[in-house]
Amino acid sequence: MAANSRLTIAVHALTWMALSERRGRQVLTSDQVATSVRTNPVVIRRSLGDLRRAGLVTVRHGVGAGWSLARPPHEITLLDVYAAVEPEPLFALHHSEPNLECPVGRGIRPALGRFYGDAEQALRRQLAGASIADVLDETLETGHQ
Amino acid sequence: MAANSRLTIAVHALTWMALSERRGRQVLTSDQVATSVRTNPVVIRRSLGDLRRAGLVTVRHGVGAGWSLARPPHEITLLDVYAAVEPEPLFALHHSEPNLECPVGRGIRPALGRFYGDAEQALRRQLAGASIADVLDETLETGHQ
């Protein structure tokens, strides 16, 4: 359990919402999503809260409350989801500042920052190439067997 | 401290070793590396141990012991280092298996595995394009100011 599964939870929720929408049910409660993901409703509400703040889903309060997609599934990319639930950079620099009397210690942080930025950018470009609609199609193809 | 700094520690160590080598000192102790990184020598030994298992550095025991690069710096890519110190996949799937009675729960794991694999591949391709020699050059350029 080294890596975290936040992206997985969020994508699962959105994919399930996309399928429900296709079937005519526009609004899902956190309880219904939690049943599919098999976790606690609060975990889902936390995740959908991130997605709401990013403008990917909308929420209705009161009786008949629940969540809906804010955009059609093919307009929600995995990068949108990643950016919404993973605010931290992929690689961390040193916890404590390295020795500035060493030439390497002096220059390595900005240098690494640039290499890390390029690497993360490559990841983001790839994530931007797939949408929730793609995940749903691929999921149904596998699940039908 | 969400992300971990293992890649940073390892690259810093290798970069410092590359500079020392260029200056004629072939062997460095974990204590000397730790002074530049400003951490405990055991942390360095753990990191260099990973790199040794991956064949990127060699170690000498006994009196006059220490570490050396196993290859010239331009032949050690950031992907080599990443692979050596980060065995875990970038994104985790669900902790507990999702609900298999739901079409999404049934197919989403293999589907996500494929999308995650593609994303990680993009990251690795980018990391493979830079070497320790590149990091050293960039570091010295910044540090000279």
Added chain:
DNA sequence: CTTGCTGTAACAGAAGCTGTTACAGCAAGC
């Protein structure tokens, strides 16, 4: 045999994630 470093175990403190309980807030509809 001395010496200096590696290799590794063991442990503490801090932090993050997941899962859970609890409860206030909100709005639709009777």
Added chain:
DNA sequence: GCTTGCTGTAACAGCTTCTGTTACAGCAAG
């Protein structure tokens, strides 16, 4: 207006990981 059902969020426990640290056995050069 009141009931009802859901959201939003705080608080907490258990688990895991990471960093930093101490301690000590093992190894090889001289």
